[in-house]
Amino acid sequence: ELITAAYELGVAHPPGYPLFTxxxxxxIGIFPFGSVAYRVNLLCGLLGAAAASLLFYTVFRLSGSYAGGILAAGVFAFSRLTWHWSTAAEVFSLNNLFVGLLMALTVHFEEATTMKERSKISQVGAFCCGMSLCNQHTIVLYVSCIVLWVLFRLFREQELSPGRLVKLGACFLAGFLPYLYxxxxxxxNQARWTWGDQRSFQGFMTHLLREEYGTFNLAKSETGSNMTEMLLFQVAHMKTQLSLPVQVLAIVACLSAMMRDKMEKPALVWLFTGMLCSYSCFFAxxxxxxxxxxxxxxVVERFWMQSNAVVAVLAGLGLAAVLSETGNGCVLPCLEWLSAVALVTSQIYSNYR
Structure with missing residues (x-):
């Protein structure tokens, strides 16, 4: 369906996914080889690779650990779920890219030392937040957490003026421009296949808000598992996808953030943890x-990739934190790399043997 919508410039199923289309x-127009389907699948693979790279960047900038970054990128990229949906024509690899991009921009904002830098990064981030919602709406929970945190930081720095709010709002709305498609x-009306009629405002809003499916549900008129059962399934599923040691390292990152002398920028660890918890609970x-x-x-497990990306980042930070206390000289880098390579290799072996 998504390939057909892109090829004929039609409208995909709600909420339309204009950016992906x-x-x-x-x-389809740029890649000079392969079938139409192959070209779109190739695009998704490239988006998935870029998403993993941004997870590496996030961990490295926060911890200075190459091994931690490799761990985060590797365990996420080579999980069965991520690999599967990064080699098929679906919107999830683009959503993973935005998850990584928003976390990387958040780190960049935290590192900014001048008002001019913070202003520029916050405006770019606002635009990216808006654009991310042109793909998969579940990212709105991450966007909400990041927006509140950035506004709080600007307020604390006494840089949050009415003019600044207007600029940020304009950048955020500019990110929605793909919806004009x-x-x-x-x-x-040139596509032979398209979904709905968005020529009227009501038709546009019906599609945008997914009213055919149920705006805040995955499906209309369905009764599913309760919240507790869903969360337990997610934790068990995450163990299968990322492994138990990765989950433990993510917890280590949170514990290290409690001891400010053990980790740089602990506020970002708590921000990422808050994003993970709010999204997981709301989705469940x-x-x-x-x-x-x-x-x-x-159907449901695909949306857990958004949580897995954050857990992978926390695991990379946890690896850097726990090994920073265990050695010095050449011992620390060796232990870091050995641990990262072992976990990523185990991930590949478990999923692709």
Whole structure:
């Protein structure tokens, strides 16, 4: 469906995914080889690789550890779920890219030392936050946490003026410009296959808010697993996808953040942890599908990649934190690299043997 929408410049299923559609259409025109489907799949693979690279960047900038960055990027990229949805024409690899990008920009903002730097990064970040919502709406929980944190930081630095708020709001709204594609496509009416009619404001909002599916649900008129069951399934699923040691290292990162002398910029660890918890709880509350059924489990598990990306980053930070106390000289780098390579190799072996 997404390939057809991109090829014919039609509208995909709600909420329309205009950014992915336009990027896929660009890939179809630019890549000089392979079928149309192959080109879109290749685009998704490149987006997935970029997402993993941004996880590496985030961990490295926070901890200075190359090994921690490799661990975060490796365990996430080579998890069965991430690999599968990064080699198929779907919107999840682009969402993973935005998750990594927003975390990387957050680190960059935290490192800024002047008002001019913070102003520039916050405006770029606001634009990226808006654009991320042109793809998968579940990222709104991460966007909300980051926006509140940035506004608080600007307020604390006495840099949050009405003019600054207007600029940030304008940048955020500018990120939504790809949604103009939906009414444009409907008005041109050239696609043989398209979803809905967005020529009217009501039709546009119906599609944007996913009213056919249920705005805050995965499906309409479905009764699924309860919140507790969903969260327990997610934790067990995360263990399968990322491994128990990675989960433990993520917890170590949180514990290290409690001791400010053990980790640089502990506030970001708590921000990422808050993003993870708020998203996981909200999604478990609203994902109204019975995950004891394999079909529905396959639908739900795709949205857990957004949580896995944050856990992978926390694990990379945890590795850097725990080994910073265990050695010096050449011992520390060797232990870091040995641990990172062992965990990533184990990930590859477990999922692709």
């Amino acid at each position: 336009l990027l896929a259409r660009l890939a 939906l009414p444009a496509s409907s008005c041109l 509350w609203r994902a109204n599908l019975d995950i004891t059924k394999p079909l529905f489990m396959g």
